[in-house]
Amino acid sequence: MCGIVGYIGKADAASVLISGLKRLEYRGYDSAGLAVIDGDDIVVSKTPGKVAALRDRTRAEWSADRLSRPGIGIAHTRWATHGPPTEANAHPHLDQSGDIALVHNGIIENYRPLRARLEAKGHVFRSDTDTEVLAHLIGDCCKGDLFQAVCDALHQVEGTFGIAVMSAREPGKVITARRGSPILIGVGDGETLIASDASAILSHTQRVIYLDDNDIAVVTADSVDVRDLHNVPVTREIAELEFDGSAAEKGGFEHFMLKEIHEQPECLANATRGRLDHDLGSSVLAGMGTSPRELAELERVVMVGCGTSLHAALVGEYAFEDIADIHAEVHQAAEFRYRNPILGSRDFVVAISQSGETADTLAAVREARQKGAFVMSLCNVVGSTIARETGRGVYLHAGPEISVASTKAFTCQVAVLLMMALKLGRGRRYSREDGGRLAREIARIPELAAEVVRQSEHIAAIAAGYLKDEHAFFIGRGPMYPVALEGALKLKEISYIHAEGYHAAELKHGPIALLTQGTPVIAVACDIPGKDKTLGNVEECRARGARILGIITEGDDEAAEYMDESITVPRAHPLVATIPAVVALQLFAYHVARLRGCEIDQPRNLAKSVTVE
Ligand code: F6R
Numbered sequence: 001m002c003g004i005v006g007y008i009g010k011a012d013a014a015s016v017l018i019s020g021l022k023r024l025e026y027r028g029y030d031s032a033g034l035a036v037i038d039g040d041d042i043v044v045s046k047t048p049g050k051v052a053a054l055r056d057r058t059r060a061e062w063s064a065d066r067l068s069r070p071g072i073g074i075a076h077t078r079w080a081t082h083g084p085p086t087e088a089n090a091h092p093h094l095d096q097s098g099d100i101a102l103v104h105n106g107i108i109e110n111y112r113p114l115r116a117r118l119e120a121k122g123h124v125f126r127s128d129t130d131t132e133v134l135a136h137l138i139g140d141c142c143k144g145d146l147f148q149a150v151c152d153a154l155h156q157v158e159g160t161f162g163i164a165v166m167s168a169r170e171p172g173k174v175i176t177a178r179r180g181s182p183i184l185i186g187v188g189d190g191e192t193l194i195a196s197d198a199s200a201i202l203s204h205t206q207r208v209i210y211l212d213d214n215d216i217a218v219v220t221a222d223s224v225d226v227r228d229l230h231n232v233p234v235t236r237e238i239a240e241l242e243f244d245g246s247a248a249e250k251g252g253f254e255h256f257m258l259k260e261i262h263e264q265p266e267c268l269a270n271a272t273r274g275r276l277d278h279d280l281g282s283s284v285l286a287g288m289g290t291s292p293r294e295l296a297e298l299e300r301v302v303m304v305g306c307g308t309s310l311h312a313a314l315v316g317e318y319a320f321e322d323i324a325d326i327h328a329e330v331h332q333a334a335e336f337r338y339r340n341p342i343l344g345s346r347d348f349v350v351a352i353s354q355s356g357e358t359a360d361t362l363a364a365v366r367e368a369r370q371k372g373a374f375v376m377s378l379c380n381v382v383g384s385t386i387a388r389e390t391g392r393g394v395y396l397h398a399g400p401e402i403s404v405a406s407t408k409a410f411t412c413q414v415a416v417l418l419m420m421a422l423k424l425g426r427g428r429r430y431s432r433e434d435g436g437r438l439a440r441e442i443a444r445i446p447e448l449a450a451e452v453v454r455q456s457e458h459i460a461a462i463a464a465g466y467l468k469d470e471h472a473f474f475i476g477r478g479p480m481y482p483v484a485l486e487g488a489l490k491l492k493e494i495s496y497i498h499a500e501g502y503h504a505a506e507l508k509h510g511p512i513a514l515l516t517q518g519t520p521v522i523a524v525a526c527d528i529p530g531k532d533k534t535l536g537n538v539e540e541c542r543a544r545g546a547r548i549l550g551i552i553t554e555g556d557d558e559a560a561e562y563m564d565e566s567i568t569v570p571r572a573h574p575l576v577a578t579i580p581a582v583v584a585l586q587l588f589a590y591h592v593a594r595l596r597g598c599e600i601d602q603p604r605n606l607a608k609s610v611t612v613e
């Protein structure tokens with residue numbers, strides 16, 4: 001979603017800001033802009049479209065002197081919420097005087113009454129945005145002290161924000177604050193950076209301070225002073241980030257998505273390494289932070305997440321009930337707090353989020369904590385808000401996921417959920433022998449994924465037959481049902497083909513009406529319990545003229561006969577088999593989208609991390 005970069009130091013601010021914005025491009029955006037302080041003025045450059053267009057425009061319109069001036073600036077990539085992606089709506093926004101510039105992630109919910117109040121005082125607005133209202137409000141509060149003005153303004157707003165503000169009247173500092181939208185401050189050598197995402201600043205420094213909600217900081221080139229919104233100093237430690245420069249490069253692949261699909265064997269090895277105890281037939285997940293007694297006393301696992309992470313949770317639901325003999329539920333995170341969930345101290349709430357910043361999942365975490373449940377997270381991004389707020393959790397170790405469409409995070413989420421189920425199971429009724437068998441199967445996961453990745457060319461050849469289709473159905477049952485949901489999500493988000501995932505039995509309760517001659521049905525019919533029933537459902541589709549692509553188990557000639565064509569995946573434990581099956585569907589979606597000429601890594605309208613409700 002939106003991205004923020006701020007800089008104050010010795011280098012030329014414009015080029016630092018533009019290269020920071022480039023590193024945020026993967027998050028998804030539709031316009032970009034930056035502002036620097038030049039002499040007594042703030043100068044702004046903004047444009048709809050890509051950061052490259054912003055760079056070209058700035059180079060064309062700004063003097064060489066301005067472009068190379070060391071100093072201070074703020075910049076933004078905007079994912080439109082209030083008003084279309086136009087130049088006027090792009091950030092930074094100025095206050096009424098033009099002396100104060102602001103970039104903002106999040107949503108100011110009460111912007112309408114604030115705007116009306118300011119208009120009554122003579123303020124003139126140039127955009128449709130809630131952000132411009134906040135810029136004017138800060139200006140309106142400013143009586144010569146920017147820090148105090150920002151505090152006063154933020155006390156009046158409802159909603160979420162991560163902001164960076166600067167004033168031509170106080171040119172040596174940037175004020176930054178957060179509530180519900182991440183901000184981190186990079187502490188460099190004679191320079192300080194502000195960002196909504198570490199990737200924007202990692203090439204300058206790996207030392208960062210994460211702001212917590214309602215923190216506000218005054219940042220200069222060599223100091224960071226963090227306070228709360230009542231101006232009381234708070235202590236925030238400096239954390240060291242790991243920097244893997246190769247993650248930001250495509251490494252010879254045409255797209256980040258393809259690279260990340262290919263990385264899965266290695267990521268899955270990282271996610272499982274050192275976490276399986278073959279002697280005890282269990283797993284070692286210290287981050288769960290629960291004693292064996294606490295685990296034994298748990299009554300329920302409640303998983304929350306959105307999108308792909310929600311689909312991983314649905315696989316987890318089968319795993320917890322089957323392996324750990326514990327009641328398991330999955331909730332779409334956006335609905336969780338509004339339905340007033342019944343939770344207690346014997347409920348184990350697992351928040352699943354690649355980014356660790358999804359607003360709805362974070363809100364679900366807060367609701368669960370409020371109600372006294374055990375809460376843990378399963379995040380990929382180290383130091384993300386959800387990881388920090390839950391305190392306990394298991395990192396995926398998938399490495400940075402740049403492609404907007406999630407791939408390696410999903411498979412690592414499933415692998416970690418299986419290990420969690422194993423650990424819980426061993427604390428309950430699962431025997432050492434059964435545990436040992438499952439641990440050995442989990443250890444095979446990296447190689448199972450590799451076997452499917454090696455079929456990329458074969459899958460591309462199959463995908464070539466689906467380029468003209470505008471609709472597709474994905475079906476599965478048991479743990480392959482969430483795999484079908486995930487396959488449909490991957491195809492629709494990157495190829496723009498309308499794709500729906502259904503439980504194989506559900507099709508005949510309505511959607512089968514849409515099947516006509518040649519409609520593609522992708523049947524995830526791996527050889528696990530329930531396969532025969534899925535094959536029966538495939539027959540029903542064939543009888544209506546559907547064209548069937550099967551995801552089937554290697555050597556399963558019986559299943560192959562039901563399909564028009566098939567992709568085979570290696571035989572594995574029914575829950576483990578979800579991983580190779582989904583890798584096949586990721587590759588199918590990728591190749592369909594590539595052959596249709598779609599912009600794969602940043603699909604239209606999508607954002608990598610959804611930080612608004
Ligand atoms: C789809 C996708 C999204 C995310 C969802 C949750 O490919 O990436 O559906 O899974 O926005 O994001 P996280 O996992 O970061 O909470």
